[in-house]
Amino acid sequence: MVSEKVKISPILDELSSCVNEEGYYHLCWIQDHVRYIEINNTQYHHVSNSVFFLTPDHRWTILKNDVGTSSGYVLYLPKSILNHPTFKNLHITQVRLFKSTDEIPKINLAPGIEKRVQSILEMLDELISTNLAHKEEAILSLLNTFFVYCDGKCNIKSVISDNNAKATLVYKFKKSIDQRFTQEHEVSHYANLLNVSSKYLNECVKDVLHTNAKNLIDEQLIMRSRHSLKFTDKSVKEICYELGFSAPDYFSYFLKKHTGMTPSQIRKS
Template identity: 35%
Template sequence: MQNPNSVKQFPIYHLEPDETGNKYFRVYNFEGTLPHQSELLIPHRKDHFLIVLVRKAGTRQWIDLQPYILKNNTVYFSGPENIIVKEEFQQLWSTGLAFTSQFLSLQGGEFLLTLPFLQNVQNAHELLLTEPDIAFVEDLLMKINTEYQHPNEWQQRMLMAYLTLLLTYLSRLYTEQYKANDPAGDKILLKKFQSKIDDSFQHCHEVGDYASMLNISAGHLSELIKTQSGKPAIKHIHDRLILEARRLLFHSSKSSKEIAFDLGFADASYFNRFFKRETGITPAQYRNQIREMYH
């Protein structure tokens, strides 16, 4: 039986309303100081997108098991599905934009969710900038910051216009930096399939389950996904299960049996065999290795 609470493995931090009451869009500016917030040391998810231009920093953070020592003049980004841990609290010079999918919807910008930068199918979280990129992004952030500081009847539309330009520009950089593995623009079925997996992987482990959701046959789905991605449909499902298992093994104290239950496995021993088949080591070995490596 599926645990109805298993989707909430980690705390979810909401976008706090600013002084105007806006709970869908915020601008953050740090100039040499970074407030110590102990809850950020806890593995967590956010319910919004976060884009940060780091001008200068020495802080290290983790996004989905990947450590990042923040580089100067670099963009870092995350979305609602990512697990984040901030390790060190040092000085930081940066500007951050936080916005929810509701903000995009309210301003007629749902189409932005299809941009490569927000879809982030490569699970990348760092964009390196050239000097021209820095100038362009800095100029846009300055315009956004100025607009954000002066509420008026046109503010939300102006913020949306600037954000659209920024996300479009960052999507171009994203496809350039990750073009070796970037999927073709017409792979709509693959994106829908991956989205369904993200929503249902804890209780749907078979290709047929997703084929039913997408109203096609399991065989046809398997054929198309293999053509579009280069790997079988079942491998996409297994990879998502393994990613979540690794997250839980690293960030939580749950036993393998508890993790197996959370991921929809009725038999813990089968989960152990599945994990070893996919990774080459047992869950216990993975937990020991990853914690020894990074602690």
């Protein structure tokens, strides 16, 4: 059973370091009270609510302030499990896209998603230490759900070579969306930022992700809209302007078009 080799540890101690077990990928999900994570002698600060995807070649240390309370989890995955058929459509082994020493694969989870990820990892932590029937299937299912949430943020569903210029451009585009989608909704803005034409950017997105560039922007807007409507007391007008829409009527039209529901219907669902 491949899942028997999966390990998970909460980040509890003041200093946590990688376990030097050959052939393991490390996924560090970091919550609050962490001063920094050091990866291959480089420190990364302001990392709350981040997921780092690290290969066996990485050496990392996490330094935190609040000893005794959990500041996230470290998930240890053997290389063999990443080839399991459950993950075949996600290409998890490609999550570290470019294998360059200066590009650490980090994603920031959207508000709301972090709670779901926390629940998934807590269930894994509990499940791994049990002898329940169908444990293998449950662990694989939880891992798949975790990667599905991460997949929309960082993963590219394609086998990527180090010199794949289109994949590199799409990766930069996705990172730019994460940083700017509440202010900029148009593909042309991101194309100008990346010094390419909108047509070429869209062509690259279609080739690599089998969707179009505007869908990636809209996906982030929909996710944030749904979270704000369901988990905050902000008015529709406040959420509208917070996400960069010009007017509440257009915000409502956007959500109705993409989800089939108005803001008030999403809030009640």
